[in-house]
Amino acid sequence: MHRFFIKEEQIGQDEIWIRGGDVNHIKNVLRMKTGDKVFLSCENDLEYECSLEEFSEDGIRARILDIHGMETELKTELVLYQGLPKGDKMEWIIQKAVELGAARIVPVRMKRCVVRLDEKKAEKKIRRWNAIAQSAAKQARRGVIPQVSEVVDFQTAVKDAEGLDMLLVPYEEARGMEESRKILRQGKKKASIGIIIGPEGGFDREEIELAKEAGGDIITLGKRILRTETAGMTVLSILMFLLEE
Structure with missing residues (x-):
């Protein structure tokens, strides 16, 4: 599953808006569609498993399906x-x-x-x-x-x-x-x-x-x-x- 990085201000109560260069990458390079799933990381020891729900010219709305603790970072x-x-x-x-x-x-x-x-x-x-x-x-x-x-x-x-x-x-x-x-x-x-x-x-x-x-x-x-x-x-x-x- 593809992973992208986000800022804290992009996170809502049950959704996340993907902005910036990742929008073009998701739409035109990876050619992902509504319903495809991604991981979104916010550098806060959490990762968000999301489903892509809405595509617009300047952003993609992703619905939060689950929230996990980050397991890929060393404690040191x-x-x-x-x-x-x-x-x-x-x-x-x-x-x-x-x-x-x-x-x-x-x-x-x-x-x-x-x-x-x-x-x-x-x-x-x-x-x-x-x-x-x-x-x-x-x-x-x-x-x-x-x-x-x-x-x-x-x-x-x-x-x-x-x-x-x-x-x-x-x-x-x-x-x-x-x-x-x-x-x-x-x-x-x-x-x-x-x-x-x-x-x-x-x-x-x-x-x-x-x-x-x-x-x-x-x-x-x-x-x-x-x-x-x-x-x-x-x-x-x-x-x-x-x-x-």
């Missing part, structure tokens, strides 16, 4: 701080991070980033990245649309992560697989976890020291060197498996 908030990668890798990273349960994605400028985005380019990229996050959230049947924030520097990212219960920093020079396993398992007891991933050139040593000062746990993901687009997905996959109920 996962925040991915991703060092800016080259090319279109960030689009793939965002798509997969959303599928794996990330609640928020923060693009980070780091010392060894090859990419340099000026303000105009960054604004356009962020709009594109958030559209990808929304599309991935629909496909993965997420109850919320994870936000892709504006691009920040490393110090700002670390400062933001200080408000989380745990900060994981996979580092190619880290050692101690058993200790890393122990740290990852401790994530089951945390309400929020941040993951900082370096760019293609890896972390600068000063960045590692800053992360440590902020309480970050430096971990290894094994003996092989992972690409930047692989490392974050590896940690998210491990955490999703540990946290899923």
